[in-house]
Amino acid sequence: MSERTESLLQAAADVAEFAAGVAMQWYGAGVTVETKGDGSPVTIADREAERQARAWIERRFPHDGLVGEEFETVRGDAKRRWIFDPIDGTKAFVRGVPLWGTLVACCEGDTVLAGAACYPAVKETVAAARGEGCWWNGSRAQVSSVSALAEATALVTDSRFPARPHRRDAWFDLVANVAVSRTWGDCYGYLLVATGRAEIMVDDIMNPWDSAALQPIITEAGGRFSDWRGRATAFGGDVIATNAALANATHRYLLESSAGATGDS
Structure with a gap:
């Protein structure tokens, strides 16, 4: 992304894009769908994308906590933690619908320091951090001005x-x-x-x-x-x-x- 120094914002965007790329290896491939205890679907793509995202963070931020949808929490008492949803929209993913994404957040307590969402099937990434703005494929993102x-x-x-x-x-x-x-x-x-x-x-x-x-x-x-x-x-x-x-x-x-x-x- 442009106009920004290396930061938690950049890290969140990078790991979201990395994990989304992992998930894309199974997109459209007719993966087997399992049903979790809460009734939601899960596939090998969900698990492998989160596993590799966790490993990515472990290499760069080894003292941070890891929280995700598919695996147990690691270092849950850490001051800073990363939260992963490897495929948000698994029902769309398994049907070949491109409206799914990979979500990554970096938090301290209940304060979210940075967050990123990568939508690889439609080639869009959006990421933001407190005080650093929101960035969409390298340009500033802005909500609409519609007032009615x-x-x-x-x-x-x-x-x-x-x-x-x-x-x-x-x-x-x-x-x-x-x-x-x-x-x-x-x-x-x-x-x-x-x-x-x-x-x-x-x-x-x-x-x-x-x-x-x-x-x-x-x-x-x-x-x-x-x-x-x-x-x-x-x-x-x-x-x-x-x-x-x-x-x-x-x-x-x-x-x-x-x-x-x-x-x-």
């Missing part, structure tokens, strides 16, 4: 979203007021928001490896990233990501109080 819901594009991963009935009602109330709604989901939706091609992306359930890398990408591109309670966190278990201009309007539909979400945290 009637002109906005709103995205979600699955048409069956959300699972919680009161959230479903809120989502469809929002969708009734936007120009376009699509299920260009998983991490690809956040790429579109960060690069100004969509305005709203929402997820009902997010693990740390799903969301950590995306927070700095959205915020450093000028957007807003919160959970459904309005907290600016990458670890809230759910996500509302918007451009800056539509954050308040979106939150009026979607934000929920603790009292109103009993049993849904």
Whole structure:
């Protein structure tokens, strides 16, 4: 990437691109799909990409912790840790749909220092770090300036979203007021928001490896990233990501109080 010195930002981008390249070796190859205990799919591509990403970090940052979707945590008490999702969008990956990505985040506590997402099948990488901006294929990324819901594009991963009935009602109330709604989901939706091609992306359930890398990408591109309670966190278990201009309007539909979400945290 241009105009930046070697940094955690560069490391996050490099390891995301490296691991995505590993996963690409199996893309379109008809890999065997296994089902994990939580019902989600996994393949040899997921496991090998994460294994090699962990080894990449071990060689360069041997004292840092390692957290990922497919393997046990290493050095969980380390001050700084790297969080991996080797293939975000495995269901798309195994069907030959290119809207999947590799996510990498570097964190201290609950602060995400840097995050990167590589989408090798569509040849796009976006990466960001606190105070260093968001970069998309070597150029600055910026959320859109769309300020009217009637002109906005709103995205979600699955048409069956959300699972919680009161959230479903809120989502469809929002969708009734936007120009376009699509299920260009998983991490690809956040790429579109960060690069100004969509305005709203929402997820009902997010693990740390799903969301950590995306927070700095959205915020450093000028957007807003919160959970459904309005907290600016990458670890809230759910996500509302918007451009800056539509954050308040979106939150009026979607934000929920603790009292109103009993049993849904």
